[in-house]
Amino acid sequence: PKFSTISRLQGVRWYVCDPDGDASNGDSLCRQVDGGGQEEVIQGIQDMQIQYLTGGGYVNASALTTVAQWNAVRAVRISLTLQETEPANAAASGSTDGAPLARTFDHVVTLRNRTL
Numbered sequence: 249p250k251f252s253t254i255s256r257l258q259g260v261r262w263y264v265c266d267p268d269g270d271a272s273n274g275d276s277l278c279r280q281v282d283g284g285g286q287e288e289v290i291q292g293i294q295d296m297q298i299q300y301l302t303g304g305g306y307v308n309a310s311a312l313t314t315v316a317q318w319n320a321v322r323a324v325r326i327s328l329t330l331q332e333t334e335p336a337n338a339a340a341s342g343s344t345d346g347a348p349l350a351r352t353f354d355h356v357v358t359l360r361n362r363t364l
Contacts, residue, residue: 264295302322
């Protein structure tokens with residue numbers, strides 16, 4: 249078909265890391281492709297949470313203990329909390345107390361063409 253693409257399947261591991269070992273400058277979102285080396289993707293990550301949508305709502309992976317429960321997963325919600333990495337500038341960042349500005353971004357991905 250005209251707009252089809254065939255790609256090689258890759259195993260990608262996403263995680264929050266401290267690439268330079270200096271805790272004072274914050275963490276980053278990193279990835280590792282097919283067991284290769286660590287790649288820093290973005291700086292300023294405070295937190296990453298992943299939850300799974302089942303018939304009972306969103307749950308953490310620890311709540312999914314059987315194959316049947318994993319098969320009931322319809323979607324994945326990825327939440328990233330980012331924080332400014334530069335010194336706070338209240339006028340520029342919109343912060344009212346001089347603290348670094350932080351925002352949480354949520355992204356929901358439907359799995360296996362299952363409807364929500």
